[in-house]
Amino acid sequence: GAVVSQHPSRVICKSGTSVKIECRSLDFQATTMFWYRQFPKQSLMLMATSNEGSKATYEQGVEKDKFLINHASLTLSTLTVTSAHPEDSSFYICSAPDGGDTQYFGPGTRLTVL
Amino acid sequence: AQSVTQPDIHITVSEGASLELRCNYSYGATPYLFWYVQSPGQGLQLLLKYFSGDTLVQGIKGFEAEFKRSQSSFNLRKPSVHWSDAAEYFCAVGEETSYDKVIFGPGTSLSVIP
Numbered sequence: 001g002a003v004v005s006q007h008p009s010r011v012i013c014k015s016g017t018s019v020k021i022e023c024r025s026l027d028f029q030a031t032t033m034f035w036y037r038q039f040p041k042q043s044l045m046l047m048a049t050s051n052e053g054s055k056a057t058y059e060q061g062v063e064k065d066k067f068l069i070n071h072a073s074l075t076l077s078t079l080t081v082t083s084a085h086p087e088d089s090s091f092y093i094c095s096a097p098d099g100g101d102t103q104y105f106g107p108g109t110r111l112t113v114l
Numbered sequence: 115a116q117s118v119t120q121p122d123i124h125i126t127v128s129e130g131a132s133l134e135l136r137c138n139y140s141y142g143a144t145p146y147l148f149w150y151v152q153s154p155g156q157g158l159q160l161l162l163k164y165f166s167g168d169t170l171v172q173g174i175k176g177f178e179a180e181f182k183r184s185q186s187s188f189n190l191r192k193p194s195v196h197w198s199d200a201a202e203y204f205c206a207v208g209e210e211t212s213y214d215k216v217i218f219g220p221g222t223s224l225s226v227i228p
Contacts, residue, residue, distance in 0.1 A: 032214060043204060044158075044218045093158070097214035101165065105150075105158040 003027060004096050006106035013084055014114055021079045021109045023050075023094030029074035030096035035067075038091040038108070050077040084113040116141050116207045118219035126225040127195050135190040135222050137205030146208030147188040148216065149179055153201040161203075164188065175199070200226040
């Protein structure tokens with residue numbers, strides 16, 4: 001079946017640095033992908049919609065300059081956390097619909113900012 | 115805007131007992147509804163979904179859910195719980211303009227007593 005991968009699965013960085021997380025649809029094309037954030041023992045919060053060939057759409061309260069999203073191709077979306085701080089530490093999950101009625105979620109990326 | 119509530123933060127059941135996880139949604143039209151399960155250290159897995167048609171939906175792993183418009187509910191059920199069902203369960207609704215854009219409820223944590 002369809003698979004969505006994320007890289008890296010886990011990253012630790014120093015405060016003030018930027019971190020890039022990749023989301024790939026491995027065997028299908030996705031014109032749209034979604035990025036979620038999940039704090040420990042909490043639900044997934046939708047951060048933004050990544051659109052291939054156009055700007056991402058951010059949810060209310062999400063800083064677009066902080067969380068840069070680029071949908072470079074029909075199989076790749078990247079989320080860059082700029083000038084990361086400890087409060088950005090979280091679990092980031094991407095998802096991609098297959099064009100039908102099924103959406104696939106990536107395994108997530110654990111970001112820890114020291 | 116759409117929203118999802120899951121009244122039970124945590125539920126504990128004995129192995130072999132029946133299970134019902136509650137979900138209520140707020141939506142103007144016919145909703146797209148989902149149940150996902152997230153096991154520790156694993157990604158989200160779709161258990162079942164409702165778009166239209168039969169209000170009793172069968173899913174994987176022996177789960178089923180019933181859509182009740184009059185109660186704005188989409189409760190998840192399983193007749194006999196297995197220890198491996200211990201996980202976090204999320205009810206979710208697809209956004210009105212794009213059902214691919216999924217809004218998650220707060221989640222219910224399920225513990226299973228052997």
